[in-house]
Amino acid sequence: MPRKILIIDDEDDIREVAALSLESVAGWEVVTASSGAQGLARAVEHQPDAILLDVMMPGMDGPSTFRELRKNPATAKIPVLLLTAKVQTSDQRRFADLGVESVLFKPFDPLTLANEISGVLGWK
Amino acid sequence: MTPSFAMKTAAQSASASASDPAKARELSAALDLLWTRFLPEIRQRADQLEDAAAALAANTLSTAQREAAHHVAHNLAGTLGTFNLTRGTELAREFELLFSGEVAPANTIAGHLAAIARELRTIVDSRK
Numbered sequence: 001m002p003r004k005i006l007i008i009d010d011e012d013d014i015r016e017v018a019a020l021s022l023e024s025v026a027g028w029e030v031v032t033a034s035s036g037a038q039g040l041a042r043a044v045e046h047q048p049d050a051i052l053l054d055v056m057m058p059g060m061d062g063p064s065t066f067r068e069l070r071k072n073p074a075t076a077k078i079p080v081l082l083l084t085a086k087v088q089t090s091d092q093r094r095f096a097d098l099g100v101e102s103v104l105f106k107p108f109d110p111l112t113l114a115n116e117i118s119g120v121l122g123w124k
Numbered sequence: 125m126t127p128s129f130a131m132k133t134a135a136q137s138a139s140a141s142a143s144d145p146a147k148a149r150e151l152s153a154a155l156d157l158l159w160t161r162f163l164p165e166i167r168q169r170a171d172q173l174e175d176a177a178a179a180l181a182a183n184t185l186s187t188a189q190r191e192a193a194h195h196v197a198h199n200l201a202g203t204l205g206t207f208n209l210t211r212g213t214e215l216a217r218e219f220e221l222l223f224s225g226e227v228a229p230a231n232t233i234a235g236h237l238a239a240i241a242r243e244l245r246t247i248v249d250s251r252k
Contacts (some may be wrong), residue, residue, distance in 0.1 A: 011199060013162040017206050020158065024151050056198065085202035087217070107205025107213050110155060111148055 003123065004029040006046060008039030008065065009054035009083065017110055018052060018083075026114035036060030040068055043075045050121060052104070055084040055095065063098055070099070079121055083108075159207050159251060166203065169196045170248050173219055174241040181234035194223040200244070212247040215240050 005028050009015040012034070019030040031046045033039035037060055043051060051069070055062035062082055069075045082095050085106040095103045102120040104113075117123070176193035179185040197220035204212030219240050222229050229237070 011203070013158065013165070013203050014206065016158055016162075017155065020154050021151065024154060025147060085198055085217075106202030107207075107210075110151055110206060 002027050002029050003050070004031065004046060004048045005117070006031045006033065006039065006042055006048040006051045008033045008036065008042075008051065008057075008062075010034050010057040011054070014054070014083075014106065018108070018113060021108075021110035021113045022117075025111060026118070028114065036062070036065035036068070039065055040072070040075070043069060043078060044072065047074075048078060050079045050081060050101075050117065052081050052083050052117070053100075055082055055086060063095070066098055066100060081117060081120065155207060156252070162203075163248075166200070166248055167245075169200050170241065170245045172196045173200075173216075173244060174238070176223070177234055177237035177241045180228060180231050180237060183231060185228050187228075190223055190228050194220060197223060204247070207251065209247055209251060212244055215244045215247070219244075 003026070005022055007015055007018050007022075007030060009018070009032075015032050015034065019032055022028045022030050031042055031048060033042045036057055039051070039053070053062045053065060057065075060068070062084070066080055066082070069078065069080060079101045082098075082100050082103045083106060084091070084095065084103060086092070086095075087105065092103060104116060104120075108116070173193055173196060176185060176189055179189055197216045200216035201213050201220055204210075204216060219237065222233065222237060
């Protein structure tokens, strides 16, 4: 059975490139959401194997969405990888301290994104 | 699980699927289609940066316009490299940093910002 990934990102272009990458390179099933609130609902509904979560979103941002995911027993154990264009060390430390599995950086390479996720999560 | 940073693991995790030439070509073609679809929006973002640089030079840059330009530069920094425009990401990131303060940057750097915005625009327009 293919892996199922939920991508939560308000930017249409990034969301679609990431989805294309994971579907075509790895053959994973991809579910998308364009906001934190929509992402929370989709996570409960689809129970993905992992969530790729953008940091900077209007309304509920990535860290707030992550905290809500952890509060809900239905989503608390789903691995979350933050996706960010922030490159400053202080930001990276702050994100890592949240308790996410990993932080991936934009821009990403569409050809290797699935491998990065697999490597971080220990998927074969 | 201990947090790890995937930038460090990317090179280590290369696998057969990522190095499959047929898959790479297929992905590249699909990315070109997405680029074409999103190009009007990306051009609009580049325009916003040119407008903000011009407004700074003319001392008419409002707080709202500065914040919008900062946001747009952040978006472009994340997007352009994903479409293999690494230089575009570098320029957008520089613009983002220069616009990241609480107040507008000194208008003495307006010329530099305008040059960044122009080069960004050229990069965007020249991608096939």
